[in-house]
Amino acid sequence: MRKENSDFKTSFLSEAGSFMQNKDYFAYAELDDVACWVAVKGLDADQEINSAELAAKGILEKFMEKPSMSKRSIKKYIKNAQNLLQAQSLRVRLKASIVVVVSDYSKMICAVAGNTRLYHFRNGLLTYKSSDQSLAQELVNDRNSSFDISQHDERTNLLNYLGKPNSFQPFVSNKIKLMDGDVLLLCTSGLWEEVSEIEMADALEGAKEPEQYTDLLEEVLLSRQKKVVNNYTIASIFANKIYQETNKKKMKYIKMIVAALIVALIVGGSTIFYQAKQAKKLAELTVEMKEHEKTGNVNFQDGNYADALLEYSEGRNAAKKLKDPIHRNLLARKLRVTQLIINGDKAAEAGEFTDAMAHYEKAKKEGKLIKSFGKEVIEQRITNMDSIVQIVEGIKDGDFRFEAEDYNGALETYQKARKKALAISFTGEPQIKVKIEETEEKIAELKKAQKELKAEGLEKNGDQSYARQQYLQAIESYTLAQEIYQETDLLAKVLGLERKIMNANDKLNPVPQAQPADTAASGAEPPMDEATVADQHSNTEKEGK
Template sequence: MRAIQGKRVRVRMRKENSDFKTEFLSEAGTFMENRDYFAFVELDDMACWVAADGLDSDQEAHSAEMVVQLLLENFTDKPTMSRRKLDEYLQEANDWLRYESRRVRLKASLIMVVTDYTRMVWAVAGNARLYHFRGGRLLGVSRDLSLAQSMADELRISQAAVDRHEERHNLLEYVGKPEQFQPFVSKKTLLAEGDVLLLVTSGLWEGVDIPEMLDVLEEAKEPTAMVDMLEEVLLSKQRPTIANYTAAAVYADKVFKEERKSKKKMIKWIIITLIPLLIMLGFLIYYKSQEAKRLAETVASMLEHAENGDEFAAEENYAEAMKEFSEARNASIKIKDKVHTLLYTKKYKIAQSIVTGDSLLKDGSYEKAEEQFAKAKKSAEKDEHFDPLELDKRIQQAAAFKGVQEKVKEADLLMESQDYAGAIEIYKKARNAAIHAGFASGEKDIKSKLEEAESKLKALEKEQKKLLAEKQEQRGDRSNAMEDYAGAIDAYAKAQQTYQEIGLLENVLAMERKIAKADEMLNPIPLPSTGNGGSNGEPGGASAAGTDSDTSAGGSSAGSSGGGSASGTSGNSASGTSSNTASGASGNSASGTNSNTASGTSGNSASGTSGNTASGASGNSASGTSGNSASGTSSNTASGTSGNTASGVDSNMSES
């Protein structure tokens, strides 16, 4: 056991007791994008360098980077120089590129070198190369897996012609190959101090010949100087087109020295360790048998969950599909099956996106739901278990719901600004769109908003009509005050009609009363009259209408061009446009539309711009309780309770 521990110490100190220096460059050449990729890892006991050249034109996936990272991840997890294990790592990288080939077929050429700081193994897929220099000379170069190299192997062309042959890029093996993939993995090669390893892609070895590499090697004492000088040689040729190129130089200034053990010591060590190893082997066999059993059960569980997930996905039960794919992924992680882990993780994410989209659609986040459905459809392009038509249906439904939501928001803004008519119009459009899209909950909400908008619009219209009716009523009041009873009636009638339309019955009745009063003022009811009149003050009177006419009730009359009446306590009245007019030297004159009116105990009065004027030598006289007298140029005056008007030279006299 002490010897085993000592060996472990020596293994852990391999890197510390060796000196490997690495430098690289990777450029796009005359192209816009560099699709080459180089990376390396140096562990305590082993190191790995990988250079790859992407051979496809996919703008999203970078095949070279994907391959290098997967290889280094597997190597870091389980460092090895086993040809079988390295082949497994390459096969897994090939499967991964094939799986990710959605838009175009992803392809990559690579060279991989693994060392324990004492020996090395390299692997090739394509035409990326390894040059091994020792003592200033080329010790060896990797073999391309191309048609040109195959022709050279068959002696159809020379080995020197391979670098310029038109079939040098016609690769027989490459990472991402759809058929059987057979990369080349070398045997172990012992390293010596001062060895130089050069990993390059085709973009560099096509432009730099081996003699030029040897010249650079002779001058360059450090890896940095070597890659810089190789680049200078390549660019100095000033070719119109320079492909992506990568060069990585590894200087093994000191390799790890292993102690050589004699055969006797080795046999003794084997015998000493054999017994405990046999005991351990028994436990190991038992453990492995149990582990194999668990592994088989886990694999079976993984496949069963994956199959169930596919069935649920085909039935559009994505929530259950997500659960099954999650179980399948967990099982693949337990057995460390990275390819199936990636596969089931992708299926899980597709189902998860759909379930998330359904939840967002239910919560009203329609834009985010549409994004989730579109993401799921894009990821499921080559998975036959997810129906693209169903995903399209979900995308269209989310888009339709989002359109309805935007219309409702627009109508809500109009409601806030009290543009109820505009809001109603947009609510109706949104409701029709919701019905067409099968958006039941949205249609119900829109219906409520529409009813609210219509109610507010009716209330606003009623208020506007009420204000209009009040204005009409006020106009009627002004006309009534100005004794324009006909205009007042018209305004009151319009106000009444408007009040009637909006159902204000109390205001309707109020207008009815105002119309009746105005009508009474416009069309007054005439007082009843009798035919007897005289000096004894009994009821009687005279009236003049039309152009001019005198009428005397109770036997009195006045001639000439005017007329007068005197009886009892009543006097003269004139209505319309008639007036008493006296022509000649003397008489009564009335101007305008005014007439002489005497009633009750009052005498003659004249309104307008002039009163009664009498000229001549004599006036009118009336017998009874009072009479008119006129002399000279004086006006007629009536005393008592009534008086007559007279025109002309001679006055009229009426007696009882």
């Protein structure tokens, strides 16, 4: 496990600059024993097909199928991207400039087609820079001069690039040894035309993490304050710790070879040595094939389908070398089933349920050919897919009812959908819960509004009864209205009704007032209530004025 025993950190950013569309693209894959980083700049004007993305994915697709650090394999990866661009060149010829770095975490190989670049820094100094396949670079090479290519008029006049109709010859370097603390920088012309190598090295001094380095380089680039900023991609890889090769395996094989040589000398025939060597190689391949299949099965059972896919692929390659058709076909079937499950999961996540079901059905059919391989997993996915479709349809129906203000109907629909989501651990369950809470709030608001309307009606009835001097009926209406206002937390309304109830009670049960004897005897008018006294007092003041 080279990756686990090394420390490589990657950070990148890819921006459109002053343009609406970003024609650059960066992608990478770090596997257990080998990694691949790809930076691409699209050179065509096609608005529908992103040639950079197509090329990067084409390279990583082949890399994932057969991970290798050999120059021959890397050329095949790039050739696949070349074929993809040529096949998709329907409206315009798709073109791209690309740099590819493949590493086994202790060494690396760089491949270039065009003028996308790799810079390799060690101890803050530039130790390697990829060469452009441009006329400007050729002029530098021919004249043995060192003028600045970034400012030369022919820097974009590429002699080789992805999508070239004929004589396509990418550059592939030899293996380059890595050391702890090395920094790799992959970038498109949008960066290196504006940021010098000295500035790249200076930015490393204050960068402890790859994110800091890419951010600093972007700041330097944007500080130029150009009216037009081209698409740019910056990807930095900090090789904090490389994988340390061990000599134990080498010594083991040396001892085995020495033993075999001794046997050969004793027997006295080179034929026996050759046969022993071949038998040893076949035995190693057999062990390797079975180990890959075993590890793949464990990963498959654990649901680590991407890792299982890689193991089955390695096992199948070993079976091919062994010329073992039985295991080759078996592992090819397992590889196919695993890939179909992965494709189905991706389609389901994207909401493409028809495509997902098609992948799962194909996986089920393929699995039947090898003792129902993956049957339970696939059937569970198919069952869950039916539920997911029902859940999604339920959510849509609930949304429709919610928009139509049928909140009770929406609530019932959402609750059914959530129940199904919980049953299959559907990832969208939290969103359904939020919809339920929003619907319940709407229902509560409506109920509160209805209660307020009812209370207002009772209060109005109370006012009418009071006006007709039906104080008992007025008190009953006011009391009922007050209870409802209390339930709806309308405290101002509660206090207002309390005053009305007190007034009605005073009218219903007036307090008797003592009268002087002479006044009563003389037949004077009965005492006036407070309102009458207030009115007369007001009139007296007016007359006085």
